Amino acid sequence: MTLTLRFDDGTVRIVSDGDEGASTLAELAADCESLERDERSGGYRAPAYRYADLRAALDDRGVAYRDRVLDTEPLSLSTRYQLREYQQDALTAWHDAGDRGVVELPTGAGKTVLAIAAMAELGVPTLVVVPTIDLLEQWRRELEAEFDVPIGQFGGGKQRREAITVSTYDSAYLKADDVGGAFGFVVFDEVHHLGGEGYRGIARLLAAPARLGLTATFERPDGAHEAIVDLIGPRAYSLDPDDLAGDHLAEYEIRRIEVDLTSGEREAYEEAQETFVDYLKRSGISMNRGSDYRELVKRSGRDPEAREALLAKQRARRIVREADRKVDELGRLLDRHRDDRVIVFTASTDLVYRLSERYLLPAITNETGAAERREVLDRFRSGEYSRVVTANVLDEGVDVPDANVAVLLAGSGSEREFTQRLGRILRPTEDGPGALLYEVVSEETAEERVAERRR
Template identity: 45%
Template sequence: MRGNDLLLVPADTSELDRLPPDVRAALRFDARLKGYRALPLHLPAIEAALGETAAFTFTARPPLPFTPRLQGTPRPYQEAALAAWQTAGGRGVVVLPTGAGKTFVALMAIAALRLCTLVVVPTLDLLAQWRQALRDGLAAPPEVVGGVGGGVRGQWPLTVITYDSALRHPRLLTRFGLLVADEVHHLPAPAYRRIAEAAIAPFRLGLSATPERADGLHADLTALIGPEVYRREPHELARTGHIAPYEERRVEVALLREERARYEAHTRAYRAYLAARGLRVRSGQDFERYVLRRSGSDPAAYQALRAHQEARRIAFGARSKVQVVEELLERHRDERVLIFSEYNDVVRELGRRLCIPVIVHDTPPAERRAILEKFRAGLYTKLATGRVLNEGVDVPDAAVAIVVSGSGTRREHVQRVGRVLRPKAGRAVLYELVTRDTSEPRVARRRRAPVTSDTGET
């Protein structure tokens, strides 16, 4: 290793011809060191190509200093997921619904390999959850588990690190035999992909409920972490009783007369811009290209963007939805209910009108933890929130979810469904409130549609 690169110093440059074409193409000659720099990502391919003729001066598979003992019994699909990952050479992505035990699959992999492991997560909340899971789930001594993020630095045999911290401390990436990327859909982003490229770990496991990305970059996961090796959808696990059986119910509402007039006015202004420019918007990519990007330099595009946003806000925040939420809370007064909204001002309004706790993006961390703990303990049975609890937070299980509004992304829908899927007596219910005769029914259909292309579009 030299810095964050592998350094290949061949006795004869012809030996490099044995490397795969993509590895050779990425080599960079270092005249000072008289060798070729390679991405640590390519270590398994280099090992396979050079075999026993190569001498390595570093340890790519450092063993754990203790014997991990898995606490708990794997479910059949978790055993199948691990087996599929092992068959793929210990590199790949496992896709399971929220609440189905993806973390336990990673613990199984660590227990099987017994190698020092780096777990990369998107948030500090997840960092804390993973540290606890590693200690409890593997009977690990406290001194071998640590986390890097939020101002804390260090290295432990089992280290959890945020994506942002991994970028800032790349030397850590060369000291582990197994890389676990939680919420792996973040990894192909232009900045975060450097984590996978710089990691020496020959074994890699990606976890996500929804790995697909709208920009199509999830296709790069095959090179960065490995191919998708196992997938189960919520309805499949519900059939076998491993997660709660659930149903989704759509409740339609109407705009009030005054809301309808404002909605139609903003919609006409948006469509007038498209007609004047001869544009047709068929996808989110079209909207970004023809409206969003142009809004910074074209005043007409900016006005169209504002009109589109206001029409969307009116439809998604229809005042009649509050009454429906009240009725649903009365119907489920003895059950734990999570309420989701696209807009934080709607969340706050629900909190004021219904006297229920709320969590939004600027809720102080201590207050957020206190609310979630009281919800978990049953002291609170109703909770309203925005996007902040979509991922990266261990949200206590609920029996009922009410989606007041949401985006068109399948990821968000799967995550919200997952909040009510943990095994329980009886069926879970997800209500989806949709304003008729607006753009919202189309958005709702889009988030429910299965992925049908390698771009992740529906």
């Protein structure tokens, strides 16, 4: 009896050359929900990401088989990095989980170093998947400096495959079907992105048995992290900023500053809130779940009152996020921290430009070109600029220079967003000051509840 495993179009096919093997396959299929009959070949097939599970099932039964799934050759890799104790603990936990799963570490804790160490230990062709061009370039530079092998790239205008390749999520989605058997190890940086319905196809189509997800914030409000567990494995190791503060990350403090609305802003805010709340009472929508907001948006397409309520909510939110006294308070904070490196976070592009003009701050928004963004960050890194203002662009996926003060003028209730923004100031500097994060909140408004929720 001989069984053979092959990769074909995003699936692993198992075929037998005899009746005994066919019987074994039928028994295996009865125990493995992912294995289904393949009428074309007369054998069975399973999604590519179940490859490791199928091998394990065959090994447990003591069944001999020929493995033709991966078209790879071993690599000789070494790294100069010396892992910190917690990084080694994380790597060991990942190995103990069968070389599968998610490692959750704060921004600045060295997740890239951990992945490079894993690559050196496994010594197999590896695909690294990242969410942005900035991270793609950052990873490529790091890998080129560390390993004496060509580094391939999918994305950023290049489509070149090498034994070690870096790809954006978008390019990996387009290429996964073609390269599903080319890599034995896949690293998903900012792995929470994999929970998006479209991106899940990347992990499904790759046969790579070794899978590592990296993130500072694994759980998603929509629960899609459960899909990630199925695709690459559970959370194998986790630390938060408090676990590393003082030893490997900067000590940090969070200060909340409350400012009142002006009389004109207060009147406009109360009027908008009343319109919004009154509609909720009449419609029976509680806004206790994300689906409630989606229902309101859906109704606004056909119900003029629902549309007015939605617009009122947006007006109220804009008033508290862009309050005049927040802008004044920022001026005082910038003056207080004139010798520090400061990142100012807002929730709207309009406010970024308003602050940039008033305080002569370099601005980065989603409208900022890649070359200009690099120039601003390079000048921030060199010290030519000591402060920068942004909306959501620097939350993740961009190599941000060290800063020690962050000012949150506005944001969502997302714990992920808050953790990512805090992480931007946690990289330790030798004999440097501790990190300080200011939350500036409009008093006696719904923004107070938003601030509590994200904390």
